[in-house]
């Protein structure tokens with residue numbers, strides 16, 4: 001195969017190559033529905049949601065890079081013409097979800113060359129040339145699907161949760177009272193609550209006992225993990241801050257949340273379960289405001305209490321994997337709109353700036369709901385969990401609707 005030497009203008013090549021030509025280079029015949037601006041084809045990325053010729057993958061032919069998105073819920077894969085060619089060649093997504101390294105060079109050379117692939121034998125396969133196989137992208141297995149029984153049996157531990165502050169230990173009750181978004185009703189809806197220390201013979205979840213516990217659900221609604229909020233964190237944090245550097249040696253700083261070992265928080269979002277799209281008004285809200293991104297568990301719950309669907313990054317920093325997920329939903333549900341509502345203080349603004357840059361780079365329509373100086377400084381120091389409906393309706397919503 002001809003290997004172009006020197007600089008290859010990938011953007012120009014993608015712009016100048018028709019879908020038919022690109023498919024032909026990969027040895028496939030284009031079977032497309034529609035013409036003009038949007039063309040739909042069967043998803044070539046081993047897609048479970050696209051079968052029986054549903055043609056779930058749509059390609060924007062007016063875009064120079066011919067960006068595509070698979071609308072099958074469990075897939076949601078997107079990319080440019082080069083990525084699409086990788087799918088036609090291999091029937092799989094690029095390793096790690098992004099086209100790079102040897103896989104990238106393979107399709108680039110194919111696009112730049114005049115050769116046509118036969119029997120998929122173009123160039124060496126990555127596994128044969130790479131020094132070591134690229135790592136599998138991390139993913140979480142729902143508790144109920146775990147091979148280990150002691151993990152499986154945790155899937156419904158929320159049946160033991162208490163949601164009335166009067167029934168909790170004093171620290172947990174104080175925590176719940178400090179967070180009015182945590183009403184018994186909202187805690188039951190969100191499957192969070194207080195796991196008492198005395199299990200009454202039930203020994204499950206000992207490490208969660210005495211804490212307020214939140215579930216991280218998969219998009220299908222299965223529990224991936226329980227996360228314990230240390231209700232004594234604020235007190236421990238104050239004690240820690242009084243220690244001298246010498247006294248801190250060998251000690252761990254207090255942690256607000258305890259995530260189980262091996263759980264990949266950075267690939268999930270709190271509130272990502274697809275069932276939320278069936279709640280009254282939620283699809284419309286997302287279409288109007290974009291995907292609203294917040295930091296924490298309580299922020300998602302607090303906004304949900306006033307009818308606003310949001311997702312939480314479970315940190316004050318969004319990971320790239322979380323950003324990719326949000327970008328896909330934004331494309332599918334909100335015409336590419338994203339609204340950032342991190343905590344309205346210095347730490348939140350830092351995280352929001354990173355996220356803003358990430359979505360802007362992706363060409364999405366992204367904006368911030370608030371900053372300490374916006375809206376006349378009205379929200380400085382606030383967290384989304386404290387938002388009340390009247391403020392949302394009169395200040396935030398008019399600003400972010402578009």
Ligand SMILES: [Zn+2]
Pocket residue numbers: 043044045047048050056057070071072075076077
């Ligand atoms: Zn797909």
